[in-house]
Amino acid sequence: MSPLAERIAHAVYQNYPNSYCFTCLAAQQGVKEHDVRAVALVLLVRAGLRLVPRVCSGCQRPSDALVAQKSA
Amino acid sequence: MTPAARPQDGEWPRPPRRAPEPAPLSRPRPRPSTRRPPVVLIADDTTDTRDLYAEYFGGRGFRVVTAADGASAVQAALDHEPDVIVMDLAMPQIDGITAIRRIKADGSMQRSRVILLTGYPHRVVERAAFEAGADLFLTKPCLPEVLERHVNRLRRPRRPV
Numbered sequence: 001m002s003p004l005a006e007r008i009a010h011a012v013y014q015n016y017p018n019s020y021c022f023t024c025l026a027a028q029q030g031v032k033e034h035d036v037r038a039v040a041l042v043l044l045v046r047a048g049l050r051l052v053p054r055v056c057s058g059c060q061r062p063s064d065a066l067v068a069q070k071s072a
Numbered sequence: 073m074t075p076a077a078r079p080q081d082g083e084w085p086r087p088p089r090r091a092p093e094p095a096p097l098s099r100p101r102p103r104p105s106t107r108r109p110p111v112v113l114i115a116d117d118t119t120d121t122r123d124l125y126a127e128y129f130g131g132r133g134f135r136v137v138t139a140a141d142g143a144s145a146v147q148a149a150l151d152h153e154p155d156v157i158v159m160d161l162a163m164p165q166i167d168g169i170t171a172i173r174r175i176k177a178d179g180s181m182q183r184s185r186v187i188l189l190t191g192y193p194h195r196v197v198e199r200a201a202f203e204a205g206a207d208l209f210l211t212k213p214c215l216p217e218v219l220e221r222h223v224n225r226l227r228r229p230r231r232p233v
Contacts (some may be wrong), residue, residue, distance in 0.1 A: 001120065002119075002120060005120065033191065034162060034190070034191030034192050034212075035191070036191075037191030037193075037211070037212040037213060038118045038121065038191050038212060039118070039120070040212060040213035041120070041121050041124060041212065041213040041214070041215075042120040042121070042124060043213075044213055044215060045124055045215070045216070046124075051213060051215075
């Protein structure tokens with residue numbers, strides 16, 4: 001996994017039980033949204049994260065969010 | 073006209089013989105497939121994404137070709153004439169939309185279907201992708217099994233109208 005992928009995975013676990021949309025997660029980490037989306041695939045397949053519809057804890061909009069397995 | 077001579081006993085035309093009973097249907101033997109495996113081109117500058125999709129589609133019976141930038145994607149498309157091209161948007165050298173436009177400009181590439189798979193979930197990008205000749209617009213992340221469903225749907229021959 002790339003350093004960014006590891007960083008995003010760490011952030012998702014740290015954020016638990018909150019979950020954020022890609023836009024807010026990227027802003028929280030100071031990176032671009034498309035970079036977070038690019039690494040999300042490997043997080044879903046190899047890091048045990050899941051993509052689930054949630055209300056974002058940041059912007060409060062309904063959106064797909066990366067969540068740790070324990071919170072799915 | 074001479075009357076037809078009465079045939080002797082046993083000389084009347086015999087009823088036509090029944091056609092021989094067809095042999096019982098037997099299960100056709102599986103023959104080794106001579107069809108070429110479907111070819112999918114994965115064009116993405118993210119190594120993890122490329123490798124992951126290549127591994128998945130390879131395991132599902134596809135022949136996989138990969139490209140790490142837009143120019144390589146165009147060349148690979150022309151060389152291999154894939155059934156389906158999965159194209160990232162933001163890539164070095166030339167972007168995915170320009171790459172699609174160049175691929176579709178080649179007359180031999182009309183049968184290849186193109187999926188633009190991008191981390192930019194914006195209407196303006198979607199519109200540009202379709203104008204360039206993309207058949208489908210998907211946003212990242214897209215799980216391999218979901219992508220495979222789209223690929224299989226696209227690569228089926230279209231019915232003539």
